[in-house]
Amino acid sequence: MTHRDVVSWTTLVSGYVVSCDAMEALRLFSRMRVDHFVAVDSFLLSLVLKACGLGRLRANGAALHAFSEKAGMAVASVFVGSALVDMYGKMGLLSFALQLFDEMPLRNVVSWTSMITALVHAGRCEEALRRFAEMWVSGIACDSHTLAIVLKACADDGLLSRGREIHAQATKTGFETTSFVANALASMYGKCGRMDSGLVLFGKMRSPDVVSWTAVIAAYLKEGRREDALRTFVAMTKAEGVLPNEYTYAAALSACAGLAEFGLGEQLHARTVRAGLARSASVSNAVITLYSSTGRLAEAAAVFQDMGSRDVVSWSAIVSGHAQEGDIEAAFRLLAAMRHSGTAPNEVTLGSLLSGCGSTAMLAQGRQLHAHAISVGLHADAMVRSALIAMYSRCGSITDARGVFAGIPAGDVDVVSWTSMLSGYAEHGCGRETIELFESMRLAGLRPDGVTFVGVLSACCHEGLLDLGFKYFRSMREVHGIEPRREHYGCMVDLLCRAGLVEAAERLAETMPHEPDDVVWSMLLRASRVHGHADCGQRAAERILVSQPNCAGHTSRSATCTRRRGDGATPPTPGS
Structure with missing residues (x-):
């Protein structure tokens, strides 16, 4: 083409902006002005301002802002004004973005959405939602991008009720099934602890895209359901036409780290290398965490050193x-x-x-x-x-x-601070203080978690409070909806052993929903020796031998001592 008009140049610049090549878009814009003397219109200027925002190019953005002021387009043109708000928001210069927005005589849905997005990314979610309400009152109809960003605000601040209101708006306006809004809804419900609602929405999607799948995986991860996160990742890899992106891989790798699934994590790392995603920040960070959590610090350091930034x-x-x-x-x-x-x-x-x-x-x-x-x-x-x-x-x-x-x-x-203090008291044998703190926590309206109960049950063990210990243990499931884990059953076995109820302790160990570990059987072995329960001691010793054959000598001696005491022999003194 021997002669290009502003439309031709705009098309070329737009291509580079869409492909996120900000520097090439700016070079082309400069060539157009310097070498070809083509007049700039508001649409073209808005494109290069968008390029500056994408590339976080502050100096170039400031120069173009000055140019738009001289050309009288800074706030007079809704295209340029919106692009400036978007650019300063992406650069983290929120005050500039808000000032420009307030100076605009005319605003459209893009202007409002750019300003709301800037507020959300700055962490000012409540203010973003207030501005969204102002937009609604002013008569500007929102689009799918607006709804998606305000749903993100609800997700980031855990505002479930507000998120549900916006969900209702999305349903009324017909945007609920668009990919932007559907993904934002799934993410919002997941982050607000309503995984069930998010999964219902996910199930309604005709063709979930990579963002949809990643939102579900991330929500599972947030709830600590790492196995479900990995199962969803595997299901995604089998879905037609959907390829994991860097954020999907990062979430799956984080799940592997939490489960100590090093073998699978290493396979996923290899897949990111083949997909050209291994050096992205999110994947590299997840890989470092994976290797570090499994004690492979040399591999973690190698990935860390290879990172570009x-x-x-x-x-x-x-x-x-x-x-x-x-x-x-x-x-x-x-x-x-x-x-x-x-x-x-x-x-x-x-x-x-x-x-x-x-x-x-x-x-x-x-x-x-x-x-x-x-x-x-x-x-x-x-x-x-x-x-x-x-x-x-x-x-x-x-x-x-x-x-x-x-x-x-x-x-x-919060519950974490209470639990840290409570656990500290328990570790130091301050049983009464632990129990008093637990009761104060309940009176304060805070819901204990599984770690909290480990501390309070340990305190009951140290103080020999059998009835109170079982009261707390039963309340885990009946009152708080917490399923007791192996460590909680271990505390109860210890409590029974200390009370001399060795046979009851053995029955509890045998009926645990989890396979008792060596710590539990060792408790029973010691208690059997102290209280003269020879048969129980023998069974406990046999269970330890199955899992730790190398301890045969020590365990056999302990079992023998238990049998002797059960036969009326004098127990050995310490050091004998």
Whole structure:
């Protein structure tokens, strides 16, 4: 084509914008103006502003903003005004975006949606929903993009009732079945803890796309249903015409990490390499977490070193991996490197380091992290507070743990903080304090979780409170809807053994819905020896021998001592 008019140039620029090649779009726009002297219209200008937003090109965006001001199109044109709002929102310059929006004499659905999107991405979800209500009152009809972003606001802030209202609006306006809105609805219900509603919507979709599948997998992951997340991932790979993207792989890899499914995780990593997705930030971060959680720090470090750019999640994953493995010195070196790189540690980084300090009883280093958390304002974060309480408890400083707990404002104490303090008391043998704290927690209207019950049942064991222990144990299922796990049954077996009810303890162990582990059988073996239950001791010893043949000598001696005591022999004294 020897001569191109503005329509031809706009088509070319649009192609680069659609393919997210911001720099090439800007180079083409510059060539058009400098070499060909083609006049710029509002639609073309809105396209290159969009390119600046996609590429986070602040200097170029500012220059184009100035150009649009001189050309009289900055707020006079609804296309350019909307593009400027969108651009500044994507760059994180919210005040500029809001100012431009407020100055626009005319606004359309794109203007409103751009401004609401900027607010949601800045974490100001309540304000975004207020603006959405203003849009509705002003008579501007929303589209699927608007509904999707306000549903994201509801999801991010856990506003289930508001999300349901918007769902009703989507149904009335016919947008419920569009992919944007259907995916946003599934995600909203999943994040708000209503997985059932999300699955119903997912089941209604004629052809779920990759976003739909990923939303369901992520929702399962959030609820801790990792097996279901992986089953859904496998089902997705068998669906026709749907290929996992980087976020799908990241979610599946996170599920593998949580389940310690290293073999499957390694296969998924290999698939991301073949798909060309292995170096994306979300996949790399998930792979680092997978390798770190399974103790393969060398592989985690190799992936970390190969990353083109690292964010706070990448750094936190590699720091956490070393902290979990007890290599606190390496974790602190990585923390120093992280800060040197200009990346500020977040609550996850500090939480993992504090956990590592607690596990290795490094109180001095834990105090340093506490001081750092105060200096950067993270000491008030729920995750950090709980980690501090746990760290001080494990390091033997229950007084400091109590001090952190007491310093939390009454309205901010969540179930994790209560449980951390309660577990600390239980670990230190403070049975009465543990039970009193549990009762205070219930009176405060907080719902205990499975970890909370491990602490309070352990306290009942230490204090010998048989009836109260069984009352709490029964309340797990009957009152709180929590299915007791192996660790809860273990506490009850221990409680019965300490009370001398060895046969009852054995019956409970035999009827557990989970296979009793060696800890349970060892409790029974010791209790049988102390209370002279020879037959029970013999059976417990045999169960240990099945799972740990190498312990044959020690177990046989213990069983023999049990039989002798059952026959009236004098029990051996300690050290004999």
